[in-house]
Amino acid sequence: MKRSNKPIFWSLFGAGGMLAALTGPALVFVTGIGAPLGLVDLSYERVAAFAHNGFGKLALFAVISLFLFHGFAAAGTLAAAYLLLAS
Amino acid sequence: MKTLAIECLRYHPETDQAPHYQTYEVPFTDEMSVLQGLQYIKDHLDGSLTFRWSCRMAICGSCGGMLNGVPRLSCESFLRDYHPGGLRVEPLNHFPIQRDLAIDQSDFLRKLESVKPYLIPEAPRPLSEGTYLQTPQQMDEYYQYSKCINCLLCYAACPQYGLNPEFTGPGALALLQRYNADSRDAGKAERMKVVNAEDGVWGCTLVGYCSEVCPKAVDPARAVNQNKIESTKDYFLRFLAPRRGR
Amino acid sequence: MKTYTRPMAGWWHRNPYYLWYLLRELSCIFITAYALVLLWGLVRLGQGRASYEAWLAGLSSPAAIVFHVVTLLLVVYHAWTWFKIMPKTLPRVPVSDRTIVACGVSAVIAVSVLLVWAAAV
Numbered sequence: 001m002k003r004s005n006k007p008i009f010w011s012l013f014g015a016g017g018m019l020a021a022l023t024g025p026a027l028v029f030v031t032g033i034g035a036p037l038g039l040v041d042l043s044y045e046r047v048a049a050f051a052h053n054g055f056g057k058l059a060l061f062a063v064i065s066l067f068l069f070h071g072f073a074a075a076g077t078l079a080a081a082y083l084l085l086a087s
Numbered sequence: 088m089k090t091l092a093i094e095c096l097r098y099h100p101e102t103d104q105a106p107h108y109q110t111y112e113v114p115f116t117d118e119m120s121v122l123q124g125l126q127y128i129k130d131h132l133d134g135s136l137t138f139r140w141s142c143r144m145a146i147c148g149s150c151g152g153m154l155n156g157v158p159r160l161s162c163e164s165f166l167r168d169y170h171p172g173g174l175r176v177e178p179l180n181h182f183p184i185q186r187d188l189a190i191d192q193s194d195f196l197r198k199l200e201s202v203k204p205y206l207i208p209e210a211p212r213p214l215s216e217g218t219y220l221q222t223p224q225q226m227d228e229y230y231q232y233s234k235c236i237n238c239l240l241c242y243a244a245c246p247q248y249g250l251n252p253e254f255t256g257p258g259a260l261a262l263l264q265r266y267n268a269d270s271r272d273a274g275k276a277e278r279m280k281v282v283n284a285e286d287g288v289w290g291c292t293l294v295g296y297c298s299e300v301c302p303k304a305v306d307p308a309r310a311v312n313q314n315k316i317e318s319t320k321d322y323f324l325r326f327l328a329p330r331r332g333r
Numbered sequence: 334m335k336t337y338t339r340p341m342a343g344w345w346h347r348n349p350y351y352l353w354y355l356l357r358e359l360s361c362i363f364i365t366a367y368a369l370v371l372l373w374g375l376v377r378l379g380q381g382r383a384s385y386e387a388w389l390a391g392l393s394s395p396a397a398i399v400f401h402v403v404t405l406l407l408v409v410y411h412a413w414t415w416f417k418i419m420p421k422t423l424p425r426v427p428v429s430d431r432t433i434v435a436c437g438v439s440a441v442i443a444v445s446v447l448l449v450w451a452a453a454v
Contacts, residue, residue: 016364018415020411021412021416022441024409024412026445026446028367029405030448032398033401035389035393040454065368068369068372071363071364071365
Protein backbone atom coordinates (compact mmCIF):
# COMPACT_ATOMS: atom_id res chain seq x y z
CA MET A 1 0.00 0.00 0.00
CA LYS A 2 1.40 3.35 -1.01
CA ARG A 3 1.91 5.92 1.75
CA SER A 4 -0.63 8.72 1.45
CA ASN A 5 0.37 12.40 1.29
CA LYS A 6 -2.75 13.32 3.17
CA PRO A 7 -0.84 14.33 6.36
CA ILE A 8 0.22 17.59 4.71
CA PHE A 9 -3.30 18.51 3.69
CA TRP A 10 -4.78 17.30 6.95
CA SER A 11 -2.46 19.49 8.99
CA LEU A 12 -3.39 22.54 6.92
CA PHE A 13 -7.06 21.57 7.06
CA GLY A 14 -6.80 21.22 10.83
CA ALA A 15 -5.05 24.55 11.28
CA GLY A 16 -7.63 26.27 9.08
CA GLY A 17 -10.47 24.62 10.92
CA MET A 18 -9.17 25.64 14.33
CA LEU A 19 -8.64 29.23 13.20
CA ALA A 20 -12.06 29.30 11.55
CA ALA A 21 -13.71 27.87 14.65
CA LEU A 22 -12.05 30.40 16.96
CA THR A 23 -12.15 33.56 14.83
CA GLY A 24 -14.77 32.82 12.16
CA PRO A 25 -17.89 33.88 14.04
CA ALA A 26 -16.35 37.19 15.17
CA LEU A 27 -14.89 38.03 11.75
CA VAL A 28 -18.10 37.30 9.87
CA PHE A 29 -20.02 39.35 12.43
CA VAL A 30 -17.63 42.28 12.05
CA THR A 31 -17.72 42.45 8.25
CA GLY A 32 -21.30 41.28 7.82
CA ILE A 33 -23.24 42.97 10.59
CA GLY A 34 -20.89 45.27 12.44
CA ALA A 35 -19.77 47.18 9.35
CA PRO A 36 -23.22 47.80 7.77
CA LEU A 37 -24.62 48.83 11.17
CA GLY A 38 -21.69 51.12 11.92
CA LEU A 39 -20.78 49.23 15.08
CA VAL A 40 -17.19 48.75 14.01
CA ASP A 41 -14.52 51.02 12.61
CA LEU A 42 -13.21 49.56 9.36
CA SER A 43 -12.13 52.88 7.92
CA TYR A 44 -9.36 52.98 5.35
CA GLU A 45 -6.82 54.51 7.78
CA ARG A 46 -7.36 51.89 10.44
CA VAL A 47 -7.39 48.85 8.17
CA ALA A 48 -4.45 50.05 6.05
CA ALA A 49 -2.43 50.60 9.24
CA PHE A 50 -3.32 47.06 10.36
CA ALA A 51 -2.34 45.61 6.99
CA HIS A 52 0.98 47.44 7.02
CA ASN A 53 1.81 46.24 10.50
CA GLY A 54 3.88 43.02 10.69
CA PHE A 55 1.42 41.26 12.97
CA GLY A 56 -1.48 42.43 10.85
CA LYS A 57 0.10 41.02 7.70
CA LEU A 58 0.67 37.68 9.37
CA ALA A 59 -2.87 37.56 10.76
CA LEU A 60 -4.48 38.42 7.43
CA PHE A 61 -2.31 35.92 5.58
CA ALA A 62 -3.06 33.15 8.11
CA VAL A 63 -6.77 33.76 8.12
CA ILE A 64 -7.20 34.02 4.34
CA SER A 65 -4.88 31.17 3.37
CA LEU A 66 -5.92 28.73 6.11
CA PHE A 67 -9.64 29.45 5.64
CA LEU A 68 -9.21 28.80 1.91
CA PHE A 69 -7.38 25.59 2.67
CA HIS A 70 -9.96 24.35 5.11
CA GLY A 71 -12.73 24.90 2.63
CA PHE A 72 -10.90 23.39 -0.32
CA ALA A 73 -10.05 20.24 1.56
CA ALA A 74 -13.70 19.72 2.47
CA ALA A 75 -14.87 20.69 -1.01
CA GLY A 76 -12.35 18.24 -2.42
CA THR A 77 -13.78 15.41 -0.34
CA LEU A 78 -17.32 16.23 -1.43
CA ALA A 79 -16.30 16.55 -5.06
CA ALA A 80 -14.50 13.20 -4.92
CA ALA A 81 -17.54 11.56 -3.34
CA TYR A 82 -19.83 13.04 -5.97
CA LEU A 83 -17.53 11.97 -8.79
CA LEU A 84 -17.34 8.45 -7.36
CA LEU A 85 -21.12 8.30 -7.50
CA ALA A 86 -21.49 9.92 -10.90
CA SER A 87 -19.05 7.49 -12.56
CA MET B 88 -52.71 -9.24 21.10
CA LYS B 89 -50.85 -6.39 19.41
CA THR B 90 -49.30 -7.01 16.02
CA LEU B 91 -46.53 -5.19 14.19
CA ALA B 92 -46.07 -5.08 10.43
CA ILE B 93 -42.46 -6.13 9.77
CA GLU B 94 -41.33 -5.51 6.23
CA CYS B 95 -38.28 -7.62 5.34
CA LEU B 96 -35.94 -7.37 2.40
CA ARG B 97 -35.98 -10.63 0.48
CA TYR B 98 -33.33 -11.83 -1.96
CA HIS B 99 -32.76 -15.40 -3.05
CA PRO B 100 -29.90 -15.41 -5.59
CA GLU B 101 -31.12 -18.59 -7.26
CA THR B 102 -34.45 -17.03 -8.24
CA ASP B 103 -34.18 -13.23 -7.83
CA GLN B 104 -32.47 -10.67 -10.05
CA ALA B 105 -32.92 -7.95 -7.43
CA PRO B 106 -34.17 -7.66 -3.84
CA HIS B 107 -37.85 -7.08 -3.07
CA TYR B 108 -39.83 -6.60 0.15
CA GLN B 109 -42.28 -8.84 1.97
CA THR B 110 -44.43 -7.77 4.92
CA TYR B 111 -45.43 -10.00 7.82
CA GLU B 112 -47.93 -9.29 10.63
CA VAL B 113 -46.17 -10.38 13.80
CA PRO B 114 -48.00 -10.65 17.16
CA PHE B 115 -45.76 -9.36 19.94
CA THR B 116 -45.47 -8.65 23.64
CA ASP B 117 -43.57 -5.77 25.16
CA GLU B 118 -40.43 -7.71 26.03
CA MET B 119 -39.91 -9.24 22.57
CA SER B 120 -36.81 -8.22 20.64
CA VAL B 121 -36.72 -7.64 16.88
CA LEU B 122 -34.72 -10.88 16.66
CA GLN B 123 -37.59 -12.72 18.32
CA GLY B 124 -39.90 -11.09 15.80
CA LEU B 125 -37.77 -12.49 12.95
CA GLN B 126 -37.68 -15.87 14.63
CA TYR B 127 -41.48 -15.80 14.88
CA ILE B 128 -41.66 -15.15 11.14
CA LYS B 129 -39.31 -18.02 10.41
CA ASP B 130 -41.01 -20.45 12.80
CA HIS B 131 -44.64 -19.66 12.00
CA LEU B 132 -45.04 -17.57 8.84
CA ASP B 133 -42.22 -18.10 6.37
CA GLY B 134 -39.47 -20.65 6.95
CA SER B 135 -37.48 -19.35 3.98
CA LEU B 136 -36.50 -16.06 5.68
CA THR B 137 -32.73 -16.14 6.24
CA PHE B 138 -30.89 -14.15 8.91
CA ARG B 139 -27.90 -14.58 11.21
CA TRP B 140 -28.09 -14.69 14.99
CA SER B 141 -26.54 -16.55 17.89
CA CYS B 142 -26.18 -15.32 21.46
CA ARG B 143 -29.34 -13.15 21.77
CA MET B 144 -27.41 -10.93 24.16
CA ALA B 145 -25.35 -8.43 22.13
CA ILE B 146 -22.00 -10.15 22.50
CA CYS B 147 -21.59 -12.37 19.43
CA GLY B 148 -22.07 -9.64 16.82
CA SER B 149 -24.10 -11.85 14.43
CA CYS B 150 -27.53 -10.22 14.28
CA GLY B 151 -26.76 -6.75 12.90
CA GLY B 152 -29.20 -5.22 10.41
CA MET B 153 -30.77 -1.95 9.24
CA LEU B 154 -33.89 -1.26 11.30
CA ASN B 155 -35.80 1.58 9.64
CA GLY B 156 -32.53 2.64 8.06
CA VAL B 157 -30.49 2.63 11.28
CA PRO B 158 -27.77 0.01 11.93
CA ARG B 159 -28.75 -1.94 15.04
CA LEU B 160 -28.37 -5.37 16.65
CA SER B 161 -31.78 -7.02 16.33
CA CYS B 162 -31.36 -8.84 19.66
CA GLU B 163 -31.15 -5.57 21.59
CA SER B 164 -33.84 -3.70 19.67
CA PHE B 165 -37.44 -4.08 20.73
CA LEU B 166 -40.62 -4.50 18.68
CA ARG B 167 -42.52 -2.21 21.07
CA ASP B 168 -40.35 0.72 19.92
CA TYR B 169 -41.49 0.28 16.31
CA HIS B 170 -45.19 0.05 17.08
CA PRO B 171 -47.44 1.27 15.56
CA GLY B 172 -45.30 3.01 12.94
CA GLY B 173 -43.95 -0.19 11.46
CA LEU B 174 -40.55 -1.77 11.04
CA ARG B 175 -38.50 -2.29 7.92
CA VAL B 176 -35.65 -4.78 8.30
CA GLU B 177 -32.84 -4.79 5.75
CA PRO B 178 -29.36 -6.29 5.67
CA LEU B 179 -26.43 -4.14 6.88
CA ASN B 180 -25.67 -1.32 4.44
CA HIS B 181 -22.51 -1.20 2.34
CA PHE B 182 -22.10 -4.98 2.16
CA PRO B 183 -23.16 -7.23 -0.72
CA ILE B 184 -26.34 -9.15 0.10
CA GLN B 185 -25.81 -12.90 0.25
CA ARG B 186 -29.36 -14.02 0.99
CA ASP B 187 -32.31 -12.12 2.52
CA LEU B 188 -30.87 -10.39 5.62
CA ALA B 189 -27.44 -12.07 5.48
CA ILE B 190 -24.51 -10.12 4.04
CA ASP B 191 -21.16 -11.15 2.64
CA GLN B 192 -18.60 -10.20 5.34
CA SER B 193 -15.51 -11.40 3.50
CA ASP B 194 -14.23 -7.89 2.78
CA PHE B 195 -14.23 -7.06 6.48
CA LEU B 196 -12.42 -10.31 7.29
CA ARG B 197 -9.70 -9.39 4.79
CA LYS B 198 -9.38 -5.92 6.34
CA LEU B 199 -9.22 -7.45 9.82
CA GLU B 200 -6.42 -9.77 8.76
CA SER B 201 -4.51 -6.86 7.24
CA VAL B 202 -4.21 -5.01 10.58
CA LYS B 203 -2.56 -8.02 12.29
CA PRO B 204 -5.06 -8.25 15.16
CA TYR B 205 -2.83 -10.19 17.58
CA LEU B 206 -0.05 -9.37 20.01
CA ILE B 207 3.31 -9.01 18.32
CA PRO B 208 5.78 -9.03 21.24
CA GLU B 209 9.27 -7.53 21.12
CA ALA B 210 10.76 -11.00 21.46
CA PRO B 211 9.12 -14.39 21.92
CA ARG B 212 8.43 -14.91 25.61
CA PRO B 213 9.24 -18.36 27.02
CA LEU B 214 6.91 -19.98 29.56
CA SER B 215 9.67 -19.83 32.16
CA GLU B 216 9.32 -16.03 32.23
CA GLY B 217 5.75 -16.38 33.43
CA THR B 218 2.77 -14.25 32.47
CA TYR B 219 2.80 -10.68 31.22
CA LEU B 220 2.19 -8.10 33.94
CA GLN B 221 -0.04 -5.15 33.15
CA THR B 222 -1.24 -2.39 35.43
CA PRO B 223 -4.88 -1.20 35.36
CA GLN B 224 -3.64 2.06 33.80
CA GLN B 225 -1.94 0.15 31.00
CA MET B 226 -5.10 -1.85 30.35
CA ASP B 227 -7.09 1.36 30.33
CA GLU B 228 -5.12 2.52 27.29
CA TYR B 229 -6.68 -0.10 25.02
CA TYR B 230 -9.64 -1.49 26.94
CA GLN B 231 -12.47 0.27 25.12
CA TYR B 232 -11.13 -0.91 21.75
CA SER B 233 -10.98 -4.51 22.98
CA LYS B 234 -14.74 -4.55 23.46
CA CYS B 235 -15.35 -4.78 19.69
CA ILE B 236 -17.63 -7.72 18.78
CA ASN B 237 -17.07 -7.44 15.00
CA CYS B 238 -20.77 -6.77 14.46
CA LEU B 239 -20.10 -4.49 11.45
CA LEU B 240 -22.68 -1.84 12.45
CA CYS B 241 -19.89 0.75 12.11
CA TYR B 242 -19.25 -0.30 8.50
CA ALA B 243 -22.96 -0.05 7.77
CA ALA B 244 -22.89 3.45 9.27
CA CYS B 245 -19.79 4.68 7.46
CA PRO B 246 -20.65 6.44 4.16
CA GLN B 247 -16.96 6.57 3.18
CA TYR B 248 -16.82 2.77 3.32
CA GLY B 249 -20.01 2.63 1.29
CA LEU B 250 -18.56 4.95 -1.34
CA ASN B 251 -15.12 3.34 -1.31
CA PRO B 252 -15.02 -0.34 -0.28
CA GLU B 253 -11.21 -0.21 -0.33
CA PHE B 254 -11.28 1.85 2.87
CA THR B 255 -9.96 -0.22 5.78
CA GLY B 256 -12.89 1.00 7.83
CA PRO B 257 -13.73 1.84 11.45
CA GLY B 258 -13.84 -1.65 13.00
CA ALA B 259 -10.53 -2.91 11.65
CA LEU B 260 -8.81 0.37 12.56
CA ALA B 261 -10.24 0.26 16.08
CA LEU B 262 -8.79 -3.22 16.46
CA LEU B 263 -5.49 -1.99 15.07
CA GLN B 264 -5.47 0.65 17.79
CA ARG B 265 -6.40 -1.98 20.40
CA TYR B 266 -3.16 -3.81 19.69
CA ASN B 267 -0.97 -0.76 19.19
CA ALA B 268 -2.05 0.59 22.56
CA ASP B 269 -1.47 -2.68 24.41
CA SER B 270 1.70 -2.57 26.52
CA ARG B 271 2.46 -6.18 25.63
CA ASP B 272 2.60 -5.38 21.92
CA ALA B 273 5.56 -4.12 19.89
CA GLY B 274 4.03 -4.34 16.41
CA LYS B 275 3.11 -0.68 15.82
CA ALA B 276 5.73 -0.20 13.11
CA GLU B 277 4.41 -3.19 11.19
CA ARG B 278 0.89 -1.84 11.31
CA MET B 279 1.86 1.68 10.19
CA LYS B 280 1.73 0.63 6.54
CA VAL B 281 -2.01 0.04 6.84
CA VAL B 282 -2.47 3.25 8.83
CA ASN B 283 -0.52 5.46 6.42
CA ALA B 284 -2.21 4.28 3.23
CA GLU B 285 -4.75 6.40 1.33
CA ASP B 286 -7.35 3.79 2.26
CA GLY B 287 -6.03 3.51 5.81
CA VAL B 288 -6.95 6.24 8.26
CA TRP B 289 -7.01 8.82 5.45
CA GLY B 290 -10.21 7.39 4.05
CA CYS B 291 -12.00 8.77 7.10
CA THR B 292 -13.61 12.22 7.11
CA LEU B 293 -14.89 11.97 10.69
CA VAL B 294 -18.55 11.64 9.88
CA GLY B 295 -18.66 10.06 13.32
CA TYR B 296 -21.73 7.90 12.76
CA CYS B 297 -19.70 4.75 13.41
CA SER B 298 -19.20 5.70 17.06
CA GLU B 299 -22.87 6.65 17.35
CA VAL B 300 -24.11 3.19 16.33
CA CYS B 301 -21.50 1.02 18.07
CA PRO B 302 -23.36 -1.21 20.57
CA LYS B 303 -20.22 -1.59 22.69
CA ALA B 304 -19.10 2.07 22.89
CA VAL B 305 -15.80 1.17 21.25
CA ASP B 306 -15.63 4.65 19.68
CA PRO B 307 -13.92 3.66 16.40
CA ALA B 308 -13.99 7.30 15.25
CA ARG B 309 -11.56 8.09 18.04
CA ALA B 310 -9.31 5.13 17.17
CA VAL B 311 -9.12 6.20 13.53
CA ASN B 312 -8.51 9.88 14.23
CA GLN B 313 -5.88 9.33 16.89
CA ASN B 314 -4.05 7.39 14.25
CA LYS B 315 -4.24 10.36 11.91
CA ILE B 316 -1.93 12.07 14.40
CA GLU B 317 0.32 9.00 14.45
CA SER B 318 0.35 8.90 10.68
CA THR B 319 1.15 12.62 10.48
CA LYS B 320 3.98 12.25 13.00
CA ASP B 321 5.28 9.28 11.05
CA TYR B 322 5.09 11.24 7.80
CA PHE B 323 7.02 14.27 9.03
CA LEU B 324 9.44 12.64 11.44
CA ARG B 325 10.41 9.63 9.34
CA PHE B 326 13.60 11.27 8.15
CA LEU B 327 14.74 12.05 11.69
CA ALA B 328 14.60 8.91 13.83
CA PRO B 329 16.20 5.67 12.61
CA ARG B 330 13.72 2.83 12.36
CA ARG B 331 14.20 -0.23 14.49
CA GLY B 332 13.19 -3.65 13.32
CA ARG B 333 11.38 -2.58 10.13
CA MET C 334 -21.29 -16.73 -4.78
CA LYS C 335 -23.83 -14.47 -6.44
CA THR C 336 -24.44 -11.43 -4.28
CA TYR C 337 -26.39 -8.20 -4.77
CA THR C 338 -24.72 -4.83 -4.23
CA ARG C 339 -27.05 -1.97 -3.40
CA PRO C 340 -26.37 1.42 -5.08
CA MET C 341 -25.05 4.30 -2.94
CA ALA C 342 -26.87 7.06 -4.87
CA GLY C 343 -28.89 9.26 -2.51
CA TRP C 344 -27.18 7.88 0.59
CA TRP C 345 -26.95 11.32 2.17
CA HIS C 346 -30.69 11.90 2.51
CA ARG C 347 -31.56 8.50 3.94
CA ASN C 348 -30.50 9.33 7.49
CA PRO C 349 -30.71 12.66 9.39
CA TYR C 350 -27.21 12.09 10.76
CA TYR C 351 -25.78 12.33 7.25
CA LEU C 352 -27.68 15.55 6.57
CA TRP C 353 -26.09 17.19 9.61
CA TYR C 354 -22.71 15.90 8.41
CA LEU C 355 -23.25 17.46 4.97
CA LEU C 356 -24.25 20.74 6.62
CA ARG C 357 -20.96 20.65 8.50
CA GLU C 358 -19.07 20.10 5.25
CA LEU C 359 -21.11 22.84 3.54
CA SER C 360 -20.03 25.26 6.25
CA CYS C 361 -16.45 24.70 5.07
CA ILE C 362 -17.39 25.85 1.57
CA PHE C 363 -18.86 29.06 2.98
CA ILE C 364 -15.65 29.55 4.94
CA THR C 365 -13.76 29.44 1.65
CA ALA C 366 -16.21 31.89 0.13
CA TYR C 367 -15.73 34.22 3.08
CA ALA C 368 -11.95 33.99 2.72
CA LEU C 369 -12.37 35.09 -0.90
CA VAL C 370 -14.45 38.07 0.26
CA LEU C 371 -11.63 39.04 2.63
CA LEU C 372 -9.07 38.46 -0.09
CA TRP C 373 -11.03 40.71 -2.41
CA GLY C 374 -11.09 43.36 0.32
CA LEU C 375 -7.33 43.08 0.67
CA VAL C 376 -6.88 43.54 -3.08
CA ARG C 377 -9.12 46.64 -3.02
CA LEU C 378 -7.18 47.94 0.00
CA GLY C 379 -4.01 47.71 -2.04
CA GLN C 380 -5.60 49.71 -4.84
CA GLY C 381 -6.07 52.76 -2.62
CA ARG C 382 -8.66 54.60 -0.55
CA ALA C 383 -11.42 54.92 -3.16
CA SER C 384 -11.25 51.24 -4.11
CA TYR C 385 -11.28 50.09 -0.52
CA GLU C 386 -14.16 52.34 0.46
CA ALA C 387 -16.17 50.96 -2.47
CA TRP C 388 -15.55 47.44 -1.15
CA LEU C 389 -16.53 48.54 2.35
CA ALA C 390 -19.75 50.12 1.04
CA GLY C 391 -20.45 46.88 -0.82
CA LEU C 392 -20.62 45.09 2.55
CA SER C 393 -23.88 46.94 3.19
CA SER C 394 -25.51 45.69 0.00
CA PRO C 395 -28.45 43.27 0.40
CA ALA C 396 -26.50 40.45 -1.27
CA ALA C 397 -23.57 40.92 1.10
CA ILE C 398 -25.81 40.98 4.14
CA VAL C 399 -27.68 37.81 3.10
CA PHE C 400 -24.37 36.08 2.41
CA HIS C 401 -22.96 37.16 5.75
CA VAL C 402 -26.02 36.11 7.75
CA VAL C 403 -26.00 32.65 6.16
CA THR C 404 -22.24 32.39 6.61
CA LEU C 405 -22.50 33.50 10.23
CA LEU C 406 -25.01 30.74 11.01
CA LEU C 407 -22.86 28.16 9.26
CA VAL C 408 -19.63 29.39 10.84
CA VAL C 409 -21.16 29.18 14.32
CA TYR C 410 -22.40 25.65 13.50
CA HIS C 411 -18.90 24.87 12.24
CA ALA C 412 -17.30 26.11 15.48
CA TRP C 413 -19.75 24.06 17.55
CA THR C 414 -19.23 20.81 15.62
CA TRP C 415 -15.48 21.44 15.50
CA PHE C 416 -15.12 21.49 19.27
CA LYS C 417 -17.66 18.72 19.80
CA ILE C 418 -15.58 16.44 17.63
CA MET C 419 -12.15 17.66 18.76
CA PRO C 420 -11.85 15.22 21.71
CA LYS C 421 -11.83 12.36 19.22
CA THR C 422 -8.84 13.77 17.38
CA LEU C 423 -6.65 14.35 20.41
CA PRO C 424 -4.23 11.85 21.92
CA ARG C 425 -5.11 10.55 25.37
CA VAL C 426 -5.25 13.49 27.78
CA PRO C 427 -6.23 13.38 31.47
CA VAL C 428 -9.22 15.62 30.75
CA SER C 429 -12.79 14.53 30.04
CA ASP C 430 -14.36 15.09 26.62
CA ARG C 431 -16.93 17.44 28.12
CA THR C 432 -14.17 19.62 29.56
CA ILE C 433 -12.46 19.85 26.19
CA VAL C 434 -15.70 20.91 24.49
CA ALA C 435 -16.41 23.44 27.24
CA CYS C 436 -12.89 24.90 26.92
CA GLY C 437 -13.27 25.16 23.16
CA VAL C 438 -16.61 26.92 23.34
CA SER C 439 -15.26 29.28 26.02
CA ALA C 440 -12.27 30.03 23.82
CA VAL C 441 -14.55 30.94 20.90
CA ILE C 442 -16.58 33.28 23.10
CA ALA C 443 -13.45 34.88 24.55
CA VAL C 444 -11.76 35.36 21.17
CA SER C 445 -14.98 36.68 19.65
CA VAL C 446 -15.42 39.28 22.37
CA LEU C 447 -11.79 40.32 21.96
CA LEU C 448 -12.01 40.65 18.16
CA VAL C 449 -15.29 42.56 18.15
CA TRP C 450 -14.00 44.87 20.89
CA ALA C 451 -10.78 45.46 18.92
CA ALA C 452 -12.74 46.36 15.80
CA ALA C 453 -15.38 48.41 17.59
CA VAL C 454 -15.86 52.11 17.10
